[in-house]
Each structure stands twice: as structure tokens, then as C-alpha cells.
Amino acid sequence: MxxxxxxxxxxxxxxxxxxxxxxxxxxxxxxGWRIGSGVNGGLLLAVMGNALRARLASLPGAHVDPVTVSGYYLSAARPGPAAVRTRILRSGGSMSSAAASLVQPGGPDDVENERERVTALATYADLATLPVDVRTTAVAPDLPPPERCVSVADTSPDFLQEAALLERLDLRLDPACLGWMHGRPSGRGVVSGWLRMADGREPDALLLLLAVDALPPVTFDLGLFGWTPTLELTVHVRAAPAPGWLRVRHATRNFAGGLLEEDAEVWDSTGRLVAQSRQLALAPRE
Amino acid sequence: MxxxxxxxxxxxxxxxxxxxxxxxxxxxxxxGWRIGSGVNGGLLLAVMGNALRARLASLPGAHVDPVTVSGYYLSAARPGPAAVRTRILRSGGSMSSAAASLVQPGGPDDVENERERVTALATYADLATLPVDVRTTAVAPDLPPPERCVSVADTSPDFLQEAALLERLDLRLDPACLGWMHGRPSGRGVVSGWLRMADGREPDALLLLLAVDALPPVTFDLGLFGWTPTLELTVHVRAAPAPGWLRVRHATRNFAGGLLEEDAEVWDSTGRLVAQSRQLALAPRE
Structure with missing residues (x-):
């Protein structure tokens, strides 16, 4: 392409x-992938994941799908040119592992010095070749149908202005998680909803790297606004998603010490749990 | 020391x-840290974590505590000499990040060629300087007192022989998770219990890196025996643990495609959730 x-x-x-x-x-x-002044962390992981896919596709095993990716966020990425450096750690057999680093040129006075934005480790496989057994005990989030959820486009103009990437998503949030829009956050620390790309692009393993970091922060549901910069984000892609809507649920259970974990689950249209992620983020300042 | x-x-x-x-x-x-023929993955992470602590302690910020560590397991580590190579990614400010690689010499016919066993990324801070707010909604596992749990020393001689590291732990497992000892696994995919070091060494941040990978695999509770080799393990250390017993709970919710995730929570004697981890592991072959 x-x-x-x-x-x-x-x-x-x-x-x-x-x-x-x-x-x-x-x-x-x-x-167009901004959130605040930086570029969305899930999109950055998908860019790095795409570079690793290209590199690993040509090696023995042709492992084209991320199975696990861990990104460590070192500095905020800005719109503009970037490069992904890749390094193979192990290839062949049923899985390959590699490292990747996303860098950008320094500022106008310092274009020579590269800035590292995200560094990542990843293990890839060919999801189509994994065994077919499924004994998932996790339960998909119980959501109203998409037409009875709240389109993110209708949430808040201020919010949308800060999060350009939301215009590229068709994101329908469960009204039960949107008390914060009316000054009544539930305090549960949960955000869930339906997700697909606004232009109809069907989901695949790389889209899942974005999907786990695309919803509003769970801290909104705790009544805390402001962004929650990601320190670390690990995504497990457990199956190639089927076409159609994805169901996404984000939750936090341990908001403490100025940090919070944010777990995400992504379920495909067949009801399969296709991705699980956890990130460690900085709590918003009150 | x-x-x-x-x-x-x-x-x-x-x-x-x-x-x-x-x-x-x-x-x-x-x-003495073996499990099967390899060295326990949590112990390896603690060795790497100790090297990173030594390196980062001397840099601005003196960030001596792991906050998040992600290890990717590339090949089985064997008892014997090893080295940890470290590389600083970002230092100073409130947190520092670094990469580490644990290597061992090649086999007898190939001592010149190093083998990479684990590669890791980590972010360190000084846990004592984090804000003191705690709003954890997660609930500690409800366990019988240690004296009414089952000492791992009493589980199975075959099992102990395969897992030398258990002799160094005082691990008391919840009987509700031990149906597998009597041919009646619960099918819930949960293992929980009390943990401390057998020699009385009190817990700290580095011990938590071991604690999240020290219990029998959750797959025993699914009626599946054999080991579950770790592909990736990320640990978030959320507070320095208080002295005394730790409560540890492991659970899986998505056993599928020949892989499973294993989540661990570690609670200290004051009831604080001090570590959360998730690993992706290979399912045992039936």
C-alpha cells in the first residue's frame, strides 16, 4: 500500500x-491523531507495530501479527516526521521477538539530535496458525445497542477539540459511564462502548493496538478531568478480530500514589475476547 | 552487600x-531458583531489577525502585553465570527509564556466543516520594489465616522436586484453590495464598518482582498440568510493601488459542495493593 x-x-x-x-x-x-498536544499512544504503537510487521514478514516464520507489545513512553510525540528503528531479538519457530524505537528529529534549533518517543518490545506470530481452543471465562461488557449509546461526537465540543483522533472513530459510549458529562461521575472508574473506524475500515490486529487506548480516560468516571499520560502500555492480541463493531471496556481498580492502571478489553462482533491491555498512567493533577 | x-x-x-x-x-x-529445568522468570526479573537499581541509583534522581518492568522471555535461563547489560533511556525528573538484557554464555561447544535469555524495559522512581493518596477499589483476596492454609511443602513431592524455588518460600495456599491436589480442580482458574520468604527476609520492591511469578500455575486449577512458559511479564510496583505476610492472587480469564494471560495481585500486611502484574504464557500441552 x-x-x-x-x-x-x-x-x-x-x-x-x-x-x-x-x-x-x-x-x-x-x-489528526492528536490527543491534547501529543499524538495518541495507541496510534504510535500501531505505527511501530506496522514497522515490525514489515520487518518480520520477510523473516522465517512470516510472523505478521503482534501477540504481545509493550510500549514505554519516553517523551510526547508531535505531528510530523518520525522513524521506527527495529531490531530482531529472536526469529523463526512459532513466534519471533523484536525491539522497536520510535524517534523524531529534535526541535528547530536541534534537528540533528533525535528524540526517542516510545521504545517497545514485541512478540509476533501468525494468529491464523494458533490452536482453535477457546475457554474464555471473562464476560463481554453488557452494552445497550450502538444506536442507544452516545456518539462521542455528541459529548463535548471542548473535549473533541482536544482529541482530534476521535473524529476518525465511530465511538458509541455506554450512557452508564457518562455521568461525568452531567457532573455526576459514577465513581466506578469504568468507560465502555462500541468502536469502529468512521471510514468503515474493518478491524485487524494493528487496529487493536489503537483500540485499547482510544476511549476517554477512565478517570473521567472518577470525576477527575485532564489527561492521563501513559508511562507503559502492554497489549496482548489474542485473536484476529472479525469484521464489524468492537466492544471496548476500560477500567481502573488501583488509583493510588499519583498513578493508575487502566485495563482494556476488546471483544469482536462474534463475542470473542480479542485483545487485553493494561497501562500504567500518571493520574491527572486536581 | x-x-x-x-x-x-x-x-x-x-x-x-x-x-x-x-x-x-x-x-x-x-x-535453588529452578522451576522445571529453567530458572524462575520472576527471579530473573528481580536479578535484572537489581542491576537496574544499581545503575539508576547513581544517576540524577536516584530512582531506586521499579515502578513498571516488562520482561520478554527469549530462551530458558539455566543455573550458572549470567550478565545483565543495562542501557539508560531517560533519566532525571520524577522517573527514569532503562533497558536491560540478561545473557548467558552459550553451551560447552559454543561458550563464545552469548545467549539472550530475557530482555526488559523498565521505569524507575523513588516510591517513598510518590503522593500518598490511595483510592483503590480492588478488594484483597479473602483467605483463611495462614495456619489454616496449605503449606506448599505439603502439596506434592513430585511438584516440589520440579520447583526448587518453593523451598525458599513460605507459601500457604488457599485450600479452595487446591482441588487439583485431589483430582477436583475448581475450573475457576485461580490460585491464591500467603507468601513470605522462608528465611524471614522482609518484602521490598524487588521481592515483588519474584512474588508475582512464584505460585503454582493457575492452569492447575483448570485441571491442566505441566508448565506454562512465560512469553511476557509486566509488573507494576505500586508501593513499597510493609513488613510481614503478602497476600497473592493469580487468575486467568482468557485461556484460548494455546495461550493464557495470568494476572497477579500482591497485597501487603497493611491491606495495600502493592503490585499488579499480567503475563502471557504458553498453555500446557494436554
């Missing part, structure tokens, strides 16, 4: 191998 | 900076 072709997400995560250095991939971070 | 001094755990995780290469730390993996 060439830049400009395909869906908004495919353009957003597009990478091209650098001439003469096939372990480095060039990318461009579009302002 | 010098090797041979202190507790079994302090000897087990002892590292010394290599002459002329202060970013590399030498270690020795003792056979």
Missing part, C-alpha cells in the same frame, strides 16, 4: 523501509 | 558491576 491509499488508519500507520537501512522505517505522524 | 551475605533472595539477585564496563553487571543464577 502506498501513502494516501487505503483508509485513514492505513495512511496513519504507513511506514516505508529506508534506503540503505532496511531495519529503519520512515513514518509521518498526522495531526 | 557482598555475595554470601544477607538473605537467600539477596544472594540470589546479587550483581556486581563489571570492571571497565559499568553498564554491565555480573550475576550467578543458583540452581
Amino acid at each position: 502506498t501513502p494516501g491509499a487505503g483508509s485513514e488508519l492505513d495512511r496513519g500507520i504507513f511506514v516505508s523501509p529506508r534506503d540503505g537501512d532496511p531495519s529503519t522505517y520512515d513514518a509521518h505522524l498526522d495531526a | 557482598t555475595p554470601g551475605a544477607g538473605s537467600e533472595l539477596d544472594r540470589g539477585i546479587f550483581v556486581s558491576p563489571r570492571d571497565g564496563d559499568p553498564s554491565t553487571y555480573d550475576a550467578h543464577l543458583d540452581a
Whole structure:
């Protein structure tokens, strides 16, 4: 696929191998994936995941799907040029592992010095070859149908202005998690809803890396506004998602010491738990 | 502390900076930390965590405590010499981040070639300086008192022989999770119990890296025996634990596709949730 072709997400995560250095991939971070002044952490993980996919697809095993990805966020990524450096740790057999680093040029006075934005470790496989047994005991979130949920476009103009990426998502939030819109947060620390791309692009393993970090912070449901910068985000992709709506549930259970964990589950249209993630984030300042 | 001094755990995780290469730390993996034929993954993370502590303690901020550590397991570590290579990613401010790699010499015919066993990313801070707010909604596991739980020493001689590290732990398992000992696993996928070091060494942040991977696999409670090799393990250390017993609960909710996640929570004697972890592991072959 060439830049400009395909869906908004495919353009957003597009990478091209650098001439003469096939372990480095060039990318461009579009302002349309902003949240606050930085680029959304899930989108960054999908860009890195796409570079790793390209690198690992050409190695023995052709492991094209992320199974587990852990991103450590070192500094805020800004819209503009970026590069992903990849390093193979182990390849072949049923899974391959690799490291990736997303870097951007320094500021106008310091373009020579690269800034590392995110560093990641990942293990890839071919999800189509995994055994077919499913004995999941987790239960999918019980949501009203999408048409009875609240489109994020209707939440708050201030909020949308701060989160450009939401315009690219068709995100329908469960009204039970939206008390904060009316000054009555539930205090449970839960946000859930239906998710698909606004342009109809169907989900795959890379989209799941975005889906786990695309909802409003669970802290809104605790009555705390402001952003929750991610320190670390690990995603387990457990199956290739079926086409259609995804159900996503975010929750926190341990808000303490100025930090919180945020767990996400993503369920596909067949009712399969296709991704689980946990992130450690900085609590908003009150 | 010098090797041979202190507790079994302090000897087990002892590292010394290599002459002329202060970013590399030498270690020795003792056979007493085996599980099956390899060395326990939590112990390996504690060895790496100790090397990172030594490296980061000397840098601005003196960030001596792991806040989040993600280990990717590349090959089984064997008892014997090992080294931890460290690389600073960001230091100073309220937290520092670093990478670490645990390597061992190759086999007898190939001692020149190092084998990478675990590669990790980590963010460190000084836990004593974090804000004191605690609004945890998670609930500690309801366990019978330690004297009414089952000492792991009484579970199964075969099991103990396979898991040398259990002799160094005083681990008292909740009888409700031990149906597998009598051929009646509960099917819930839960293992919980009380944990302290057999030699009385009090818990700290590094011990928590071991504690999240020290219980029998949750798959025993699903009626599946055999080991569950870890692919990836991320631990969030959320507070320095108080002295005394730890309560540990492991659970899985998504056993599918030949993989399972295993979540662990560790609560200290004051009732604080001090660590949360999740690992992705290979399901045992039936």
C-alpha cells in the first residue's frame, strides 16, 4: 500500500523501509491523531507495530501479527516526521521477538539530535496458525445497542477539540459511564462502548493496538478531568478480530500514589475476547 | 552487600558491576531458583531489577525502585553465570527509564556466543516520594489465616522436586484453590495464598518482582498440568510493601488459542495493593 491509499488508519500507520537501512522505517505522524498536544499512544504503537510487521514478514516464520507489545513512553510525540528503528531479538519457530524505537528529529534549533518517543518490545506470530481452543471465562461488557449509546461526537465540543483522533472513530459510549458529562461521575472508574473506524475500515490486529487506548480516560468516571499520560502500555492480541463493531471496556481498580492502571478489553462482533491491555498512567493533577 | 551475605533472595539477585564496563553487571543464577529445568522468570526479573537499581541509583534522581518492568522471555535461563547489560533511556525528573538484557554464555561447544535469555524495559522512581493518596477499589483476596492454609511443602513431592524455588518460600495456599491436589480442580482458574520468604527476609520492591511469578500455575486449577512458559511479564510496583505476610492472587480469564494471560495481585500486611502484574504464557500441552 502506498501513502494516501487505503483508509485513514492505513495512511496513519504507513511506514516505508529506508534506503540503505532496511531495519529503519520512515513514518509521518498526522495531526489528526492528536490527543491534547501529543499524538495518541495507541496510534504510535500501531505505527511501530506496522514497522515490525514489515520487518518480520520477510523473516522465517512470516510472523505478521503482534501477540504481545509493550510500549514505554519516553517523551510526547508531535505531528510530523518520525522513524521506527527495529531490531530482531529472536526469529523463526512459532513466534519471533523484536525491539522497536520510535524517534523524531529534535526541535528547530536541534534537528540533528533525535528524540526517542516510545521504545517497545514485541512478540509476533501468525494468529491464523494458533490452536482453535477457546475457554474464555471473562464476560463481554453488557452494552445497550450502538444506536442507544452516545456518539462521542455528541459529548463535548471542548473535549473533541482536544482529541482530534476521535473524529476518525465511530465511538458509541455506554450512557452508564457518562455521568461525568452531567457532573455526576459514577465513581466506578469504568468507560465502555462500541468502536469502529468512521471510514468503515474493518478491524485487524494493528487496529487493536489503537483500540485499547482510544476511549476517554477512565478517570473521567472518577470525576477527575485532564489527561492521563501513559508511562507503559502492554497489549496482548489474542485473536484476529472479525469484521464489524468492537466492544471496548476500560477500567481502573488501583488509583493510588499519583498513578493508575487502566485495563482494556476488546471483544469482536462474534463475542470473542480479542485483545487485553493494561497501562500504567500518571493520574491527572486536581 | 557482598555475595554470601544477607538473605537467600539477596544472594540470589546479587550483581556486581563489571570492571571497565559499568553498564554491565555480573550475576550467578543458583540452581535453588529452578522451576522445571529453567530458572524462575520472576527471579530473573528481580536479578535484572537489581542491576537496574544499581545503575539508576547513581544517576540524577536516584530512582531506586521499579515502578513498571516488562520482561520478554527469549530462551530458558539455566543455573550458572549470567550478565545483565543495562542501557539508560531517560533519566532525571520524577522517573527514569532503562533497558536491560540478561545473557548467558552459550553451551560447552559454543561458550563464545552469548545467549539472550530475557530482555526488559523498565521505569524507575523513588516510591517513598510518590503522593500518598490511595483510592483503590480492588478488594484483597479473602483467605483463611495462614495456619489454616496449605503449606506448599505439603502439596506434592513430585511438584516440589520440579520447583526448587518453593523451598525458599513460605507459601500457604488457599485450600479452595487446591482441588487439583485431589483430582477436583475448581475450573475457576485461580490460585491464591500467603507468601513470605522462608528465611524471614522482609518484602521490598524487588521481592515483588519474584512474588508475582512464584505460585503454582493457575492452569492447575483448570485441571491442566505441566508448565506454562512465560512469553511476557509486566509488573507494576505500586508501593513499597510493609513488613510481614503478602497476600497473592493469580487468575486467568482468557485461556484460548494455546495461550493464557495470568494476572497477579500482591497485597501487603497493611491491606495495600502493592503490585499488579499480567503475563502471557504458553498453555500446557494436554
